[in-house]
Amino acid sequence: xxxxxxxxxxxxxxxxxxxALFYKKGYFNTSVDDILKELGLSKGAFYYHFESKEDFxxxxxxxxxxxxxxxxxxxxxxxxxxxxxxIMRCFEEALETAVHNEMxxxxxxxxxxxxxxxxxxxIMGHLNEIxxxxxxxxxxxxxxxxxxxxxxxxxxxxxxxxxLMSSYMGIRTLMVETAPSALKYRYMTQLRQFFKSIEVKQHx
Amino acid sequence: xxxxxxxxxxxxxxxxxxxALFYKKGYFNTSVDDILKELGLSKGAFYYHFESKEDFxxxxxxxxxxxxxxxxxxxxxxxxxxxxxxIMRCFEEALETAVHNEMxxxxxxxxxxxxxxxxxxxIMGHLNEIxxxxxxxxxxxxxxxxxxxxxxxxxxxxxxxxxLMSSYMGIRTLMVETAPSALKYRYMTQLRQFFKSIEVKQHx
DNA sequence: TCTAAAACCAACCCACGGGTCGGAATTCTC
DNA sequence: GAGAATTCCGACCCGTGGGTTGGTTTTAGA
Numbered sequence: 001x002x003x004x005x006x007x008x009x010x011x012x013x014x015x016x017x018x019x020a021l022f023y024k025k026g027y028f029n030t031s032v033d034d035i036l037k038e039l040g041l042s043k044g045a046f047y048y049h050f051e052s053k054e055d056f057x058x059x060x061x062x063x064x065x066x067x068x069x070x071x072x073x074x075x076x077x078x079x080x081x082x083x084x085x086x087i088m089r090c091f092e093e094a095l096e097t098a099v100h101n102e103m104x105x106x107x108x109x110x111x112x113x114x115x116x117x118x119x120x121x122x123i124m125g126h127l128n129e130i131x132x133x134x135x136x137x138x139x140x141x142x143x144x145x146x147x148x149x150x151x152x153x154x155x156x157x158x159x160x161x162x163x164l165m166s167s168y169m170g171i172r173t174l175m176v177e178t179a180p181s182a183l184k185y186r187y188m189t190q191l192r193q194f195f196k197s198i199e200v201k202q203h204x
Numbered sequence: 205x206x207x208x209x210x211x212x213x214x215x216x217x218x219x220x221x222x223x224a225l226f227y228k229k230g231y232f233n234t235s236v237d238d239i240l241k242e243l244g245l246s247k248g249a250f251y252y253h254f255e256s257k258e259d260f261x262x263x264x265x266x267x268x269x270x271x272x273x274x275x276x277x278x279x280x281x282x283x284x285x286x287x288x289x290x291i292m293r294c295f296e297e298a299l300e301t302a303v304h305n306e307m308x309x310x311x312x313x314x315x316x317x318x319x320x321x322x323x324x325x326x327i328m329g330h331l332n333e334i335x336x337x338x339x340x341x342x343x344x345x346x347x348x349x350x351x352x353x354x355x356x357x358x359x360x361x362x363x364x365x366x367x368l369m370s371s372y373m374g375i376r377t378l379m380v381e382t383a384p385s386a387l388k389y390r391y392m393t394q395l396r397q398f399f400k401s402i403e404v405k406q407h408x
Numbered sequence: 409t410c411t412a413a414a415a416c417c418a419a420c421c422c423a424c425g426g427g428t429c430g431g432a433a434t435t436c437t438c
Numbered sequence: 439g440a441g442a443a444t445t446c447c448g449a450c451c452c453g454t455g456g457g458t459t460g461g462t463t464t465t466a467g468a
Binding site: 024025026028029103104105106110111113114115117118119124128131155156158159160162163165166167168169170171173174176177178183186187189190191193194196197198 | 228229230232233307308309310314315317318319321322323328332335359360362363364366367369370371372373374375377378380381382387390391393394395397398400401402
């Protein structure tokens, strides 16, 4: 019984260290040895737990990356009150985390997508699934906004979701090298502006 | 005299092939041999013309990538009539090219930025310069819009420019794997919506 | 046509990285 | 505490990739 626990513990350590390095230096630019060195483990240990570097990475995506995206971008907007506000708060929060994160290297999911886009079918499959989950969630949140009478019924939910995703992925990329705090502020300003334009006009 | 010409011709061939492969497979995942194989040239030829792989890449950035961004995103919006329209047309055109481009791998500049973000100071310096040019150009275009009385004087030009850049970089990433034509349409819809929100309200 | 420089070739060097394997240490189970 | 299974070590294999070098072909120019 305890064996299974230790097994999982070790695998988890490797995956966490792996994600940290893949995120920081990129997949192709990170060797298995790099990860092992950080943990004081050997190649044997690694290949005892994982079939290959690729298999290792796929598991990281399905578990850690998916979870990260879920907890920071999906779960926070699943409430039932004021969808627009939820999305704004969620993005703000996510960006704020990035600002305070010393050694931020961008949006994890976006980084990996960029590295494998059109290059590696299998891995892209797993990354795209996370992306789709996010999208579905955004779409339904926007639709809730329509029901609640906050968002104009004439706008296309899917388009809005897509626009939100695009801009978020882009700003996270830009925030890596240039004054994240200032960029965050500017970005949020325009995001608010955009939301205003699709909100139902209040005939006060 | 003709020697210099041949020299430049060969270097150009290498750079073009290099950019194509770097763009398609990424920098770290493309070997110098890959490029040489495609041209039927040898290592000796390569290292006769370039100091190193990195030097080779930097030159590609400064010449080819910079030029590409300039001709597709900067030059088209430098006119003097209707800035909003110019930007819309320009983005539309750029996305349309991507749609029709079999084997599209995303926005060249964005791809490279993602690959080196926070990882490689020197290369990021060159990439950021292109980014800044683009930004400056967008900012001044937005400001022209204010002068012309098309854009609300209260909006912050830099924020708008940033928002445009973000969304464009994001949508280009997303377009690689998912029905580019549909995404383009949806994106343009929302971009128009955004512009509406910062345009001066016509009191007809 | 002859020479010298420019352009290019191809074999070589070496470090690195993914993956293998036989055995040693640890841990569980009885 | 013995035996077996699990976990891990570390030396090894081998293909790859960046870079070097000595020499060969091509070209310019007088």
